[in-house]
Amino acid sequence: MSIPANLKFTDTHEWLRLEADGSITIGITNHAQEALGDIVFLELPAAGTRYAKNDACGVVESVKAASDIYAPLAGVIVESNDDLTNAPEQVNTDAYDAWLFKITPDNAADLDTMLSAADYEKAIG
Structure with a gap:
């Protein structure tokens, strides 16, 4: 799966997408879900x-391990993707469509400090 160019990334394998309302949608990357196995x-x-x-703000458990999900930005949670509660395997199916939560950042400029798609691709080799 290719890495979407319109997203930003963290070195802890979260992706971030700026929305029109200023909130930021966050999920885990395809690389992360592949490493975790079946969620x-x-x-x-x-x-x-x-x-x-x-801050640790959630947990993802797979058949291999449990891992914390970290807030890549300071802010307030606007919404969580409750559909994933009953169908967490959607993250394995399409990691870039199965978002985890949305946050209103304290400082939207923090998004500029995240990795670009090209830089993330280099980081994961």
């Missing part, structure tokens, strides 16, 4: 919760 459970952050940058 069987997701614990997502509750709307209205504030997180600092790099």
Whole structure:
């Protein structure tokens, strides 16, 4: 699967997409879901919760391991993708469509510090 050029990325394998309303949609990358294997459970952050940058804000469990999901930006959770609660395997099917949560960032300019698609592709080799 190719890495979408319109997204930004973290070195902890989250992708970020700026929305028209200023919120940022966040998910895990295809590389991350491939490394995890079959995803069987997701614990997502509750709307209205504030997180600092790099705070653990959720959990993804697979047949191989459980991993924390980190808030790549400081801000308030606007929405979590509740559809994934009952069907976490959607992340394995299409990691870039199966978003995890949306956040209103404290500082939207922080998005500019994230990796571009080309830089992320280099980072994962």
